Amino acid sequence: MKLSRRIWLKLSSAFAWSGPAAIASAEETAAAAKEINPAMPFGTDHKRLDSLAVGNWWDKKANGRNAPPSMIVPRDEVVAFAVYTQANGVLKLTAQLFPLKPDEQREARLELQKDGQWVEIAKEEVLFPGWSAHFRVEDWDGSKTVPYRVRHGNEAMFEGTIRKDPIDQETIVVANMSCNSSRTTGERHEIVENLLHQDPDLLFFAGDQTYRHTEHTAGWIEFGLQFRDVIKDRPTICTPDDHDVGQPNLWGENGRLSTLPGNADGGFMFPAEYVNMVQRQQSWHLPDPPDAEPIERGITVYFTTMKVGGIDFVILEDRKFKSGPAGKIPKMGPRPDHINDPSYDPATIDLPGLVLLGERQLNLLKTWGQDWEDVQMKCVLSQTAFCGAVHMHGSETGRLLADLDCNGWPQTGRRKALEEIRRAKAIHLCGDQHLGVVVKHGIDQYGDGPYGFTSPALVNTIYGRWWHPEDEKPGPNPVPNSPLPWTGDFKDGLGNKISMMAYANPPNVKDEKQRADGYGVVRFNKKTQEVTLECWPRFSDAKKGDSEQFPGWPIQVAVADYDGRKPVGFLPELKFDAEANPVVQVVSDDTGEIIYTQRVAGATFRPPVFAEGTYTVHVGKKKAGEASFASLSIADAEAAIDVVLA
Structure with missing residues (x-):
């Protein structure tokens, strides 16, 4: 029997929903065929979703100056x-x-x-x-x-x-990218050519790979065509963000259904099947999540960990569990998530019960931070920044005091996340903000938290942003000899302490070559335990060297400075074989808190501590704990301990 197109599509769709390993009975196939309309697989209320790739897609053509590429291609x-x-x-x-x-x-x-x-x-x-x-x-x-x-x-x-795992390389190179505007169609050859020259070991696309919103398959294919020449030969991490799932902003609220325009009530506005399709296309290939339980409405999760060349990455979903502001805090601006009232107190919006990463991801951070098997350095990857390092939004006159879309809010959630990142001696890479920025986070004091590097937008035709203090003055402790005028210590509009190290403001958003489009390159030197942060304009020529980077870059930071707290003293010196490179963990005897876990280089190490008290020190080759030394204090600092590792 020859099936009509309509019947064939219905039957094949029935199998497809169940996944590649599923086998459907005849009864299940018939039932599924009745439920799924291949022209509207997400239901009659969402006829526009993925319309260019469903139904009689071969009869459809996207119109307009910024249309995606045709889905009709030669069959080879x-x-x-x-x-x-x-x-x-x-x-x-x-x-x-x-x-x-x-x-x-x-x-x-x-x-x-x-x-x-x-x-x-x-x-x-x-x-x-x-x-x-x-x-x-x-x-x-x-x-x-x-x-x-x-x-x-x-x-x-x-x-x-x-590619083989580059474990034998001294330096591991990561490309940090995000925000690929769909208003500029066509190739990204100028970025791809630079990347091929820089030859990263890992590609990280932090989000907004496409802004096609209701046409994710067409937009995702468009992204792939633009970057496939560099993607095809390298491990690639893609983490969908708000525009990938078709939203202007996203506060995931554990998967609930969002109903407000702008989605500030929290949740996802489109059916779970559409969200899961986006996540399947972009993130299925990531390592299996250690905690794979779906959230509300059956929306899947992908937060996980991954090692490349001895660098250990944790991949977070910083939108998935976050609380939405509407109905939880007073409206103090034109939108529930925008604050422009200069008299407001940031503490009044940091309310009990508000969520940022959520307990599941905080637990992953805690476990990941202590595991150093086959690991030399650690890095956190997520969609957006743990601060609001932006003054102007949308235009050079669009000053905004606080934007709740960033991870600077809720502040208690930010603090919990940064404390775990600091405890793991990790650096943070992200995107989303459309403005290239490097900051040193402050938790209690300026500079006592980890470093964060936000990549600029790959193609920034959607939404310009600027770092531009109102008094046009640097903060205390500006970066020495920086070509940028406004570095130093500041508070963001949410009251969070940040030390601005570099920013890449767009000189002219109407000029394609002055919009500050670009991307980041991060070089992890395992031998020196230093990280070099680079920021490259879209139309730069990487072959010409560092002079092509945005002013203020490159920046070099050391793992030893990731925890910026000032020590009150040091524990006894640890002495071990110079080739050991052991993992050292310091735990407070008084509170049981893990102060930090890190791999150290060299033949000696004096563990710093940040409060009086007694401590237990664990030392190991792969994980802390093969040798333990309890009740050590600052008073014992003149002593030295010979560490013998089996």
């Missing part, structure tokens, strides 16, 4: 691109396909090159809606570089390379 080009990670002996790879026609097979194949021959190792269903296929390969040998290709049918193919 239907495999658009692929993203992958490899960690913990598992390769996870997502292949993104253009929409398939009813008579085309909904199956993709993964092949690896072995001994010069291509070997098929897996077949997976192409899922609808979204047209993505997901491959998981166990017992992956991360010490080898392996060519791969994804195939569909007889001719369609996308090729790349699974």
Whole structure:
């Protein structure tokens, strides 16, 4: 029997919802076919969602000056691109396909090159809606570089390379990117060419990979076409942000349904199936989340950890659990999330019960911060900044006192997050703010918290932002010899202490080459325990060297300075083999609090402490604890301890 297009689509959709490993009975297939309309897979109330990639997509054409690329391509080009990670002996790879026609097979194949021959190792269903296929390969040998290709049918193919883990490299390079405006269509060749020259070991896209909102599949394919020449050969982390899931702002509120314009009541405005499709396309390939329980409405989570070359990354979802401000705090500006009342007290909006990261992610941070097996340095990745390092929003005259969309609010949640990041001796990378910034966070005092690097917008046609103090003066303790006039210690509009180290204001948002578009490059030197932060304009030429960077960069910071508290004293000196590079953990005997955990280099280390008292020191090769020394105090500081590690 030959199926009509309509019936065929319904039946294939019935299988696709269940995932690549599911088998549906005839009864289940018939029931699902009745429930799912392939032209409106997210329901009749959401006819516009993903419209360019569902139904009779071949009869549709996006119109307008900034339209996405056509979904109609030669059939030997239907495999658009692929993203992958490899960690913990598992390769996870997502292949993104253009929409398939009813008579085309909904199956993709993964092949690896072995001994010069291509070997098929897996077949997976192409899922609808979204047209993505997901491959998981166990017992992956991360010490080898392996060519791969994804195939569909007889001719369609996308090729790349699974890089070996660069554990033997002294320096690991990460590209920090976000906010890829869909109003500027076409290639991103000027960025890609720089990235190919800089050759990062890891790509981090922090969010807003697309601003297509209701057309995520078309927007995601557009993003992939723009960056696939650099993505295809490198592990890539993508974390969806508000615009990826079709919202102007996102306070996830554990997955509830948002109903207010602007979404300040908290939650997701579109069906869970659409949100899950976005997350599946962008983030399925990340390492498995250690706490995978979905949130409300069955929305999935992806927060997890990942090691690359001895650098340990924790990947956070800083929007997923955060409280929305509407109805919880008084309205003090034109919107529930914008504050312009100069007389307001920041403490009055830091209310009990408000959530930032949520307990699940705080628990992950605590566990991750203590685990240093095969790890030399640590880094936190999330969507947005833990402060409001912006004065002007939208225009050079659009001064805004406080923006609750940033992670500077709620302040108690910010404090909890920064304390865990500091405890782990980690640096923080993010995007979202459209303004390239490096700050040293303050928790109790200026400079006592970790460093944070916010990447500029890759393409900044959506929303300009500026750092521009009203008095046009630097703060106390400005950066010596900086070419930037307004560095130093400031409070953001939420009362949070920050030390501004560098910012990349756009000179002219109407001029494409003066909008401050760009991206970050972060170099982790495992031997010196230093990190170099670079910020590159979109139209720079990286081959010409550091002079092409934004003024104020590059910036070099040391792991030893990540915890900026001033020690009140030091515990006894630890002495060990110069090649040991042990993990040292200091715990307060009085409170049981872990003060910090870090890997140290050299033959000696004197643990600093920040309050009088007695402490237990744990030392180990991979994890703290192989040797323990209890009840050590500042008074014992003249003593020295020889540490013998088995």
